[in-house]
Amino acid sequence: MSMDQLSIYLYVIGSGITVVVFYSYIVYLYRSEKRGEKDYEKYGRIAIDDEIDSTPVETVSDPANKNKE
Amino acid sequence: MFHWLEKNPFFFAVGVFLTIAFAGAVTILPHFNKSAQPVKGLKPYSVLELAGRHVYIKDNCLSCHSQLIRPFKAETDRYGQYSLSGEYAYDRPFLWGSRRIGPDLHRVGNYRTPDWHANHMWEPTSVVPGSVMPAYKHQFTNIADTETAYAEAVTVKTAFGVPYGDDIQPGRAAYEKVLKSKVLPEALKIATQMKNKDLIARVKAGKIPEVVALTAYLERLK
């Protein structure tokens, strides 16, 4: 197989995979929010409530968050 | 799986990196060998031409001139045969440019002469009224750096196997020899064709003005 063919195969397969991953990510985002597992929109608050002593949206040392990992 | 990407900065970074790298790997790498093959009969740049190329880069002529003739009738009519990949095999770096404030120069050697360049570089408007090209008078007094050009020839010969003759060797002695036997005579020929007494005198004194080296390079573009 020539390098040209190889790269065309790689390209087709690669973009195929990426498209699948990308769309399943969209599905994942909306599904997990619908099921109530996640709330993405709350992360938007990180920017507007950003004093050093304000409560983080998710605390690093919070055991509740550790468990989810 | 996605949960990881969002929460763990490390996996996230890897994900981003792979996404970015993928496109480059597929589009660029496979063509490296093929487009690097020189066309038949292509000679590497002589030391003088390389020095001229350095002047071209130093005065950044590529901010106004391209060296890439595209395959359209309007361009081939104006500039000649369209450019082939293999013609650039010894161009390090490539000098295609990105803007044509002035005309393409890839085949300028076919239709301009050294004495035309001498007049044009001294005062473009005297040759082409209305030209916006700056005059490059300092190139008539600045001396071209043939030593760096020679160093580059040695480097590309050693590192990339560019087919230079046996006389291109590391070291000052080899350089002095090539300078005397090849570079200066070649420069004298150009200077004579440029019909400028001053330039001829300088070359005879062993100093090659930048404009002579530059003209040697422009003459080579065919």
Added chain:
Amino acid sequence: MQSNAAMEYDYSIVKLYMWTTVIFGIVGMLVGVIIASQLAWPQLNYWLGEYGTFSRLRPIHTNVVVYGFMISGIFVGFYYSAQRVLKVSIGESKFLMTLGYLQFFLYLIAASGLVISEGMGITTSKEYAQMEWPLDILIVVIWVLWGMIMFGLIGMRREKALYISMWYYVATFLGVAMLYLFNNMEIPTQLLSGGLGAWYHSVSMYAGTNDAMVQWWWGHNAVAFVFTVPIIALIYYYLPKESGQAVYSYKLSLLSFWGLMFIYLWAGGHHLLWSTVPDWVQTMGSIFSVVLILPSWGSAINMLLTMKGEWNQLTDNPLIKFMVLASTFYMLSTLEGPIQAVKSVNAIAHFTDWIPGHVHDGVLGWVAFMVFATLMHSAPRVFKREIYSKSLLEAQFWIQTVAVVLYFTSMWIAGITQGMMWRAVDEYGNLMYSFIDTVNVLHPYWVIRAVGGTLYFIGLLMFAWNFFMTATAGRKLETEPQFRSPMA
């Protein structure tokens, strides 16, 4: 985690970068005005001997505005907003502070070295990568330091989730690192030649078409990872914060992020249409450039919708004006780019003034406006002073908006005119115009462009004055403003 009351975000590095943003902005744009005028009036080439010609000055203009003004502005935004969205102060770690100062001083050295070497004509000639190898090495060090600081802060963070701006900063770091290394592979010529010639000279590892492919892979992605990705990081922080409105859809921002990451890189081939690179690379460059509209507009629309129900802020807050207009220009130039990448349009547009026109509606309208908003939003928090003058800010906004419009409309017309004249043939199929005809018709447009550039520069001077007065003479603030930046 200690929670003493005195703990604060540390803005000392932010301050340093603020001053370099202003200074490099003035230098870079002044040179820009000069070179624009040189095309309109060529006799202006001779005020500084060999150092004053258009061709020597042009890379100084591009490099100073990109690597001086923009990168400084991005670092202002980074050192300011990264601390805040991670809820950790860089001052909590002596080590990171030291790295930060070191990074700044190396950056100053590199930027000044760049200006001097460009002026002397020491260059590799590759656009946006003109630095010779000693500067390249310095830049790698600076970049690595930045990465260490970024990941150091991430390691210390209190906020577990990484805000979307951080995603974009991380992508900027990785993208530039990878592309920069690849593009600058070069061999110093003294190494193999037995010490002959200039010590700073080097020769590219790639030749001809390969070199071009790698270079435009970089050139294109310098646009992606310097003009786009970090600027999106800025707007995702500053617009919500200034307006007090959370991002319209956080999910959309995540999707646009991955979309942009994937597609941007494929589009690089569009700089080389009709050249000697393989056909399918060119075709893909075109196709992906068009697809790229989606994630770009995703981000831009997300920003505009963030203002939903709050459009009254647009009328009475000039900073919101800057940011909303920036998003709009972003939409304009991300639509214009793909149009130029269509092969038949590119045949006319490439090598003409339409290209610098396109670049400038992006950089003047989008990047620079965002940098101004970044500095002005941060200034009251950093200096604990009110913004010196609202009316000056308003005036700057309108002058610069007019300037951008003059700039890109004149360049559009100039570009298309020249592109059409180059290919015009008479009834016998002969070319109708000699080259110099196609240069001389551009004169009026070049004059308009120079006027537009001058107006923009005047706006910048107003900004610099306003900023300087804010930092030194603005009314003192007792408490940090939460959302809207106070201005007199």
